Amino acid sequence: MKFQAQDKEILSTIGIYTLLDLALFLPKTYEDLSLSKVPQIGDCNIEITTKNLKINNGILNISAFCISWQIPIRLVIFNARKWHFGAFGANKMLKISGRVSEFNGTFQITNPKIIKDFGGIIPRYKSDLKDEKIANLIQKYVNYENLKQTGLNDDEINDILSIHKGDKNSVFLLNNIAENEQILASLKFIEIYNYIKKLSSKKTNFPARKIEIYDICNWLNNLPFSPTNDQLQALNDIKSDILSQNASRRVIMGDVGSGKTLIMLGAALLIYPQTAIIMAPTSILSEQIYLEAKKLLPEFVNIILVQKNETNLDLDKANLIIGTHVLLYRNLPQSPLVMIDEQHRFGSMQRQKINELASCGTYRAHFLQFSATPIPRTLSLIQSNFVKFSFLKQIPYQKNIHTIILQNSGFSGLLSHLKDQISKGKQAIIVYPLVEESEKSNYQSLSEAGAFWFERFERVFSTHGKDKQKEQIVAEFAQNGDILLSTTIVEVGISLPRLSTIVVVGAERLGLATLHQLRGRVGRNGGEGWCYIYTKLKEPPQRLKEFAKTLDGFKIADLDLKNRQAGDILDGSVQHGATFNFYEMEEDLALQAQNRLNLHKFD
Numbered sequence: 001m002k003f004q005a006q007d008k009e010i011l012s013t014i015g016i017y018t019l020l021d022l023a024l025f026l027p028k029t030y031e032d033l034s035l036s037k038v039p040q041i042g043d044c045n046i047e048i049t050t051k052n053l054k055i056n057n058g059i060l061n062i063s064a065f066c067i068s069w070q071i072p073i074r075l076v077i078f079n080a081r082k083w084h085f086g087a088f089g090a091n092k093m094l095k096i097s098g099r100v101s102e103f104n105g106t107f108q109i110t111n112p113k114i115i116k117d118f119g120g121i122i123p124r125y126k127s128d129l130k131d132e133k134i135a136n137l138i139q140k141y142v143n144y145e146n147l148k149q150t151g152l153n154d155d156e157i158n159d160i161l162s163i164h165k166g167d168k169n170s171v172f173l174l175n176n177i178a179e180n181e182q183i184l185a186s187l188k189f190i191e192i193y194n195y196i197k198k199l200s201s202k203k204t205n206f207p208a209r210k211i212e213i214y215d216i217c218n219w220l221n222n223l224p225f226s227p228t229n230d231q232l233q234a235l236n237d238i239k240s241d242i243l244s245q246n247a248s249r250r251v252i253m254g255d256v257g258s259g260k261t262l263i264m265l266g267a268a269l270l271i272y273p274q275t276a277i278i279m280a281p282t283s284i285l286s287e288q289i290y291l292e293a294k295k296l297l298p299e300f301v302n303i304i305l306v307q308k309n310e311t312n313l314d315l316d317k318a319n320l321i322i323g324t325h326v327l328l329y330r331n332l333p334q335s336p337l338v339m340i341d342e343q344h345r346f347g348s349m350q351r352q353k354i355n356e357l358a359s360c361g362t363y364r365a366h367f368l369q370f371s372a373t374p375i376p377r378t379l380s381l382i383q384s385n386f387v388k389f390s391f392l393k394q395i396p397y398q399k400n401i402h403t404i405i406l407q408n409s410g411f412s413g414l415l416s417h418l419k420d421q422i423s424k425g426k427q428a429i430i431v432y433p434l435v436e437e438s439e440k441s442n443y444q445s446l447s448e449a450g451a452f453w454f455e456r457f458e459r460v461f462s463t464h465g466k467d468k469q470k471e472q473i474v475a476e477f478a479q480n481g482d483i484l485l486s487t488t489i490v491e492v493g494i495s496l497p498r499l500s501t502i503v504v505v506g507a508e509r510l511g512l513a514t515l516h517q518l519r520g521r522v523g524r525n526g527g528e529g530w531c532y533i534y535t536k537l538k539e540p541p542q543r544l545k546e547f548a549k550t551l552d553g554f555k556i557a558d559l560d561l562k563n564r565q566a567g568d569i570l571d572g573s574v575q576h577g578a579t580f581n582f583y584e585m586e587e588d589l590a591l592q593a594q595n596r597l598n599l600h601k602f603d
Contacts (some may be wrong), residue, residue, distance in 0.1 A: 003144045014127050014134075020150055020194035023142045023160050024187070024581075025134070027123035030171040033097065035118040039069045039107060045097045047120055048073060050088055062088050066107070074108040087114060106347060121166050138164055150197075151596055152190065159186035177582075180421060187582040193593040195580070206364035208247040211240060214272040219298060223262075228394035231259055235266045237390045238368065242270060242337070247364035253371055255553035256520025257399065260370045261292050264339050264393070267368060268320045269297060275315075275333050277357070278322045280341040283307065284471050288495050289341070290322045306330060312467030328353040339368040372517060372553075393554060401522060401529040404547040405540050406503070414532060415456075418501060419563060421530075422457070422482045426500035429484045431518060433506040435464045440463050442536060443506040446485055457483050465489045488514060496521060500529050507533035510541070512547050516556045 001019055003011060017020050036044035046068040054061045060080035066073040077084050077097075088094070098112035119366060125134050142164055147157045161180065163173050196368035200382075203482055216235070220227060234252055241248035254260040280286040281475055290305040297303065297320070304313055306323035317331050323330075357365075369387075406414060418428050430453070432446040446464055453460050463473040464486040472488060477484045478496050488510070501524050507515060515533065522529030533544060546559055583589065 001141070001187045003141065003151050008142075010129070010133070011137065018194060018198060019141060019146055020190060020411075022138060022386055023164075024146065024191060024194065025125070025127075025138070026163055027174060028126045029124050030166070030174060031122045031124055032171055033115060033117075033119040034121060034169075035068060036176075037068065039066075039071060039100075040508060041100055041102065044100045044109075045095070045115065046073075047093065047095050050075075050090055050092045050094065053085065053088065053090060059083055059341075060088070064269065067093075069107075072106060074103070074106055075112050076108055076110045078111060081369070087449065097449075102149055122170060123164075123166060125586050140227070151193070156186045157180075158191055160190060174434060183580065188200060189593060191580050192583045192589055193596060195583075195595055196593050205246045206498070207245060207362065208242075208366060209363045210334055211242050211243075211271050211274060214269055216269050217265055219269060220266070225396065227262060228259065228392070228396055230254075230394045231262055231266075232394060233265050234390040235270070238263070238267045238366075238390070241366055241388070244434050246387060247366055248370075249367045250388040250390060251371060252367045252390050254390065255395065255592070256372055256517065256547075257395050257523075258343070258372075258392035259396055260372065261289055264289065264341070264370065265293055265297055265370075266336060267339065268293075269301065271337050272301060272319055274337070275318055275335045276320050276337040276339065277327065277332065277335045277336060278320065278339045278341065279327050279354070279357075280322070280324055282471060283324055283406070284474060285341060286322050286324050293320060293322065299508050328357060329538060332357070336363075336365050337368070338365045339370065341370045342372070372520070375599065377439075389553075399529070399551060400527065401519060401531060401551055403531045403533065403551075405507075405544055405548055406532040406534040407540075408536070414503065414587050416485070418457070425498060427482060427484070427496060427498045428479070428501040428503065429486060429496075429499060429521060430503045431486055431488060432503060433487070433509055435466070435487060441506070446487060450485060453485060455482055457484070459484065462486070463489070488518065500527070501532070502530075503532040508535050508537060512556050512559050513541060515547060516553050519551075520553075 002008075003019075011017070011022065014025075016025060032043060033045055036046055046066050048064040048066050048068075051063045055549065058079055060074035060075075060077040062076055062077070064073050065071075069489065078086070093116060095115050096109065096112040097115050100107055100109055102108070123131060123135050127132050127134060144157055144161065147160070152160075162312050163170055173180060173183055174189035177187065220235075221234070237250065241250055246533060252260055252263055256262075264278055268278070270396070278286075278289055280289060285373070286305065290303065292519065293301075293303045301319045302317055303320045303322065304315060304318040304322060306313060306315075306327055308324075308326055315330070318333070321327065321332065321335075335357075338354070340354060404410075421428060429450075432449060433443055434441055434445040436445050436447055446462065450462055459482040461473055461477040461481045461483070463470040465485045474484070478498075502518055504510065504515060504518055510518075519531040522531060533548070535541075535544065543559060547556060550556060
């Protein structure tokens with residue numbers, strides 16, 4: 001079922017594109033203007049004749065006779081204004097609306113509202129369109145026959161129609177959705193089903209160039225370490241993608257330290273001697289990947305690192321090209337495999353150019369996106385209609401990281417710990433929420449706190465996101481530093497083998513995923529590490545306590561999802577902010593919706 005062209009244009013202005021979008025557009029409230037024919041407690045619409053008025057301490061008491069019920073009734077108006085005396089003057093016949101209660105054996109209405117006439121039950125919507133217009137469109141399209149075509153079952157159809165019907169039962173259901181398990185379950189399902197259905201419709205298949213796979217078994221067997229089962233499975237997933245006729249989009253989701261770089265290198269080797277491209281968000285990360293590639297890939301693989309000012313590079317002969325966003329502005333050879341590390345750190349203009357990079361005339365490149373920010377299995381299940389996922393949950397080495405919630409009383413202990421670790425050749429990072437002083441923050445900024453650390457420790461470095469020299473400073477710190485003062489620019493990917501301690505100031509202001517990434521900077525090669533999460537709150541939030549109990553990034557992603565909810569990925573990006581009004585990321589419900597979608601064929 002499709003909307004008529006004129007209706008489609010009108011509905012698109014309020015974000016409604018499908019029939020289920022319209023069905024889920026529930027009234028904010030119902031205004032019940034029907035005549036209440038018998039005496040009752042609660043919201044009523046009645047006709048009265050006023051009698052006497054009395055004012056006492058700003059409270060207007062009006063004795064009246066209820067014509068509708070043929071009994072006396074009292075009206076009470078708090079904070080009465082001058083106009084009330086005129087509107088409710090003696091011997092006036094009025095139609096009023098209000099909540100009826102009983103006081104000393106007499107019915108009374110507090111703060112009644114005068115209405116023009118009695119009518120039906122009128123829906124009121126939260127929208128820029130007129131209520132009547134929306135109600136007419138819902139009546140026109142949201143019916144049993146149309147909803148049946150979407151794949152909903154009879155119970156779900158009847159539940160949604162009962163809310164839109166506009167009778168006394170509709171008013172009750174709308175006001176009590178949270179307490180009605182059946183209605184709530186139907187709304188949750190319809191919402192997630194509609195979302196997955198729309199997501200599935202956005203997926204477009206493009207042809208991929210046929211590639212003869214290079215056998216990487218011998219390479220894997222001769223690595224200086226044994227790959228994890230998750231790494232081997234991810235490489236098999238990528239191999240299957242490359243052998244398919246359609247260009248694939250896959251996200252390699254790996255927890256901190258799970259070995260995503262090996263997947264990049266293995267994927268590049270799978271298409272040898274074709275050219276693979278790897279793009280990283282910073283020059284430090286691109287150089288780290290390059291060094292790993294030179295160390296681990298066979299000597300016959302021609303690897304080129306593209307840096308900012310280098311121009312005399314023969315890229316046409318490269319088997320693997322590595323660089324930052326500078327790659328987007330180079331004349332690169334057509335590649336059947338494009339890999340992006342931490343794509344969320346690139347801007348929207350850069351993302352558009354990344355998509356262009358993956359286009360090869362009539363063909364599309366296979367596209368791999370790597371992320372160290374885990375998302376819950378439930379969310380990946382929903383997103384799997386748009387992109388494939390591979391998970392790296394196994395860590396090649398044992399991590400022993402202690403997470404400590406730090407408050408003011410523990411600060412002297414932190415200083416002793418830092419001195420002890422530095423004496424053993426270890427390093428520390430202290431992360432501040434702001435660069436400069438702010439009246440809105442009760443925490444010191446990076447600039448305010450600097451003097452304290454420079455006075456008490458040697459070899460202290462400081463940088464932040466807007467610092468043009470930040471990458472050089474981090475590189476120099478890695479070689480010669482003891483303490484690095486920074487903002488969250490150190491969140492992703494930087495390899496600091498000697499780093500044993502990280503301190504996060506104002507930890508309650510950050511999402512758990514960011515905290516997990518910051519904690520992941522320590523213990524990169526195993527060994528013992530410490531993460532201090534500092535808060536000035538007298539009682540640390542429960543989510544910080546739960547964070548401190550686990551190192552599992554996927555469990556932390558579940559916690560983060562509960563606190564922040566998923567974002568809208570229909571435009572190809574993942575952002576924060578509530579997407580759903582009713583659905584709460586229940587995995588079984590998402591699976592039911594996916595299975596139902598698979599049973600139906602839609603236009």
